[in-house]
Amino acid sequence: MRGYWISLAEKHRDLFLPRVGIGVALAGIAGPAHSRDVHVQNRPALGENGSCIRARGIEEPLTPTEVEIPKWTAAELERLVLQCNPKVAVFDCDGTLWSGDAGYGFMAWSIGQGLVSRSTIDWIDTRHRAYRAGQVSELEICGEMVQMYAGLHEEELRAAAPRYVNEFVRERVFPEMAALIAALRSAGAELWAVSSTNKWVVAEGVRPLGIAEERILAAEVRVVEGIVTSEIVDIPTDEGKANTLRRVGLARPDAVFGNSIHDLAMLDIARCAFPVNPSPALLEAAAARGWGYFRPASAEGLDAKVDGE
Numbered sequence: 001m002r003g004y005w006i007s008l009a010e011k012h013r014d015l016f017l018p019r020v021g022i023g024v025a026l027a028g029i030a031g032p033a034h035s036r037d038v039h040v041q042n043r044p045a046l047g048e049n050g051s052c053i054r055a056r057g058i059e060e061p062l063t064p065t066e067v068e069i070p071k072w073t074a075a076e077l078e079r080l081v082l083q084c085n086p087k088v089a090v091f092d093c094d095g096t097l098w099s100g101d102a103g104y105g106f107m108a109w110s111i112g113q114g115l116v117s118r119s120t121i122d123w124i125d126t127r128h129r130a131y132r133a134g135q136v137s138e139l140e141i142c143g144e145m146v147q148m149y150a151g152l153h154e155e156e157l158r159a160a161a162p163r164y165v166n167e168f169v170r171e172r173v174f175p176e177m178a179a180l181i182a183a184l185r186s187a188g189a190e191l192w193a194v195s196s197t198n199k200w201v202v203a204e205g206v207r208p209l210g211i212a213e214e215r216i217l218a219a220e221v222r223v224v225e226g227i228v229t230s231e232i233v234d235i236p237t238d239e240g241k242a243n244t245l246r247r248v249g250l251a252r253p254d255a256v257f258g259n260s261i262h263d264l265a266m267l268d269i270a271r272c273a274f275p276v277n278p279s280p281a282l283l284e285a286a287a288a289r290g291w292g293y294f295r296p297a298s299a300e301g302l303d304a305k306v307d308g309e
Helices: 002-010 022-026 064-068 074-084 102-112 118-132 138-147 154-168 175-186 199-209 239-247 261-268 280-289
Strands: 088-091 190-198 216-224 227-234 255-258 272-275
Touching: 074 175, 074 272, 088 175, 102 138, 102 154, 102 190, 102 199, 118 138, 138 190, 138 216, 138 227, 154 199, 154 227, 175 190, 175 199, 190 199, 190 239, 199 216, 216 239, 239 261, 255 261, 261 272, 261 280, 272 280
Parallel strands: 088 190, 088 255, 190 216, 255 272
Antiparallel strands: 216 227
16 A cells, blocks of 8 residues: 555646545555654634645636736746835745645655555554545634644654655746746845645745745744654635734735635735736636736646635
């Protein structure tokens, strides 16, 4: 069965991870003898929304909303952003800077790599089944996808993250967004990343884009003497993204970029809001607010729907 997960990880090149039932996929996988068990404490509070697991790759026509609101070209997006003259620019990551869901993909890949124990796999399997049944919120599951590494040395996650990102995320970065970030850096903008994916993966994903680790606000648990705990530090999603930005002194960021309804709260507090690769729900919200949107070339014709909307 472990071989199944290894072969499954290879398919990340198409979707980061196929939308298979994790309960089926996880069944029968045992971690190596050195894997630590997870004991979960301080789970994130129950929330109505908070996207963590996303699907891509299903072709469907553009929605009427996409036809009705302004759609920017890459050149138009860059012009509008630079006209905004942002001193601070904030980016969501999965679906905004790159396609696919790196958080879920890393979870699947790390299981296949034997990073966690059988009891941890059984636990996340049970929790994910409950999530799919609507009994666990997305905020909770996003937190638990980080808490599952409790007991590991953080250096193991810091070593694993670049291996995963180099193989599965680098090639998924939208070139238009990389070019835009380069233009913002040249203009002297302060760049931030906000994501409900774990911070180890996000830090590696945005490193080549020039976003410093101290300006990454992502799913995070406390680390004590080098050991990962299950104590939640932050799970930025929905209103939590806006609250996290306020906590670090960014109550009114100049420019914010996001792809789903779970980014709407932070888009709403921005001086200039830029929906990128928007989901249907975010398109509806953008239309109501008079915003336009940008869809990267590689995302054209693909389903941008996000779970939990």
